[in-house]
Amino acid sequence: MNKKIRIITSTILISAMALSVYGCSGEAEDPVSIGGQTTISVENNGGEGQAQTSDSFKFTYSGTTVNINTDVAPVLAALGSDYNYFESDSCAYQGKDKVFTYPHFAIYTYPDGDTDMVSSIELKSDVAATEEGIRLGATQADVTAAYGDNYEEVSGVFKYTKGDCVLSFIFSDGEVSGIVYDYKDLRTE
Secondary structure (H helix, E strand, O other): OOHHHHHHHHHHHHHHHHHHHHOOOOOOOOHHHHOOOOOOOOEOOOOOOOOOOOOOOOEEEOOEEEOOOOEOHHHHHHHOOOOEEEEEEOOOOOOEEEEEEOOOEEEEEEEEOOEEEEEEEEEOOOOOOOOOOOOOOOEHHHHHHHHOOOOEEEOOEEEEEEOOEEEEEEEEOOEEEEEEEEEOOOOOO
């Protein structure tokens, strides 16, 4: 597949993920600022009642670990309020889907009663990296060296599944141009 097709495919995939989050809200928003939807749980390193998900991929930033499908409140408290906030009525649940966009990553949530559960994490700059050290700009060889060859490839996107998390690497011109953690049971394809 040539480079132009990969770029177009990656753009379509990212746009589809963004639209799946807010498609039924009826509100017109910029898909680039919204991002994709998936579920990820959150674990605060302080151990404040967070479920530990050792059999899933996790993301750590400034000493705070975010895992699939956990309460986002302790994570927000640990990371601070340096984020942009967006919410919309949930298409799938009663309540609001919420997006907390920090300078280098975004956390997406879904409502579970009175609790906002992490549904997705999208890395937005090369400052943020996966636990295994992969960041935007890494090569395909870097990704397979860190995660192995046991991935599903969908339109040039490498998808690794571990526990209840799907970790996707989107490639453009041979480099990682997108990294998204998703809760596999809430994914839409």
